[in-house]
Amino acid sequence: MSRIGKLPVNLPKGVTVSISDANVVSVKGPLGELHQTVNKDLKVELVGNEIIVSRPSDSKEHKSLHGLYRALINNMVVGVSEGYKKNLELVGVGYRAEAKGQNLEMSLGFSHEVIFQLPEEVQVATKTERRANPIITLTSIDKQLIGHVVAKIRSLRPPEPYKGKGIKFVGEQLRRKAGKSASS
Numbered sequence: 563m564s565r566i567g568k569l570p571v572n573l574p575k576g577v578t579v580s581i582s583d584a585n586v587v588s589v590k591g592p593l594g595e596l597h598q599t600v601n602k603d604l605k606v607e608l609v610g611n612e613i614i615v616s617r618p619s620d621s622k623e624h625k626s627l628h629g630l631y632r633a634l635i636n637n638m639v640v641g642v643s644e645g646y647k648k649n650l651e652l653v654g655v656g657y658r659a660e661a662k663g664q665n666l667e668m669s670l671g672f673s674h675e676v677i678f679q680l681p682e683e684v685q686v687a688t689k690t691e692r693r694a695n696p697i698i699t700l701t702s703i704d705k706q707l708i709g710h711v712v713a714k715i716r717s718l719r720p721p722e723p724y725k726g727k728g729i730k731f732v733g734e735q736l737r738r739k740a741g742k743s744a745s746s
Contacts, residue, residue, distance in 0.1 A: 567628030570612035574643045578646045579613060581606050586634055587613075591642025594703045598638060600631050613639075641703040648712045649732040650698040653721065659696045661686045666698065670719045670729075678718070684711050697732060 573579060581582040586598040600606050603618045604627060615632045617624040627696065640646075652659055658669040666678040666686055680686055684702045698715070702708040721728035722741040 565629075567615055567617070567625075567632045568668050569632065571632065573611050573613065573637055573639060577612075577639055577643050579639075581608060587638070589635070589642050589669070590695075593642050594710050595702060596638040596642060598631075600633055600635075601730070604628065604631055606631070606635070637705040641705055645701055645703050646708050648700045648708055649714060650700070650712065650729055651732045652696045652729055652732075654719075654727040657696060657719075658690065659688045659728075661688045661698075667719070667746050671727075678683050678715060678716055680711060681709040682706060683700055683707055710715050 565605075574591075577589060581588075582588070585602055587598050587600055587602070589596050589598075598658055600615075600661055604617055605625060607614055607616075612717045613635055615628060615635065617628040652668070652670070656669060656671065660667045664680045664682065664686075666680060668676045668678065668742070670676055680700075683704055684700055684707065687701075688696060689699070690696045694705065700708055700712060702711075707725045716729045719728045719732075721730040721736050723737060723739055726736050726738060
């Protein structure tokens, strides 16, 4: 059995799950509602206060799908009950970020401002203090979506290994390289 797939997904208080005939799992909680279509070969059932995903055979394809869909359902349950939060830090002289509705305006050392439009499901907040790097905080109930948005924002100016400038996660340790050494 898949180590992850065989674990039941426990439902916290206030979270309800409905499973349709077309293998669509809907999870509703205090923060919102998410839907996921599950492969037709797998069986998803609600037993008491737990969701159990089972597979019909031990084929390689069924084993991989078993753990995948169990993890996706667990991410949905955590998302609608607690939500997900990612913090990005802009490291560099003159780097700024400002949230205007669903638009994130950033000054990243280019000749122009970069305006990044966020999906409706993602909320953004920025914090800028004197003598500190600007911090962008993204929150959402969808783990896949917030991960994708963070990766897109980070790809605008990935951290470089020599000075450490760029967009990085808060608390991320970068592998630094030594620059050119002067020969004498």
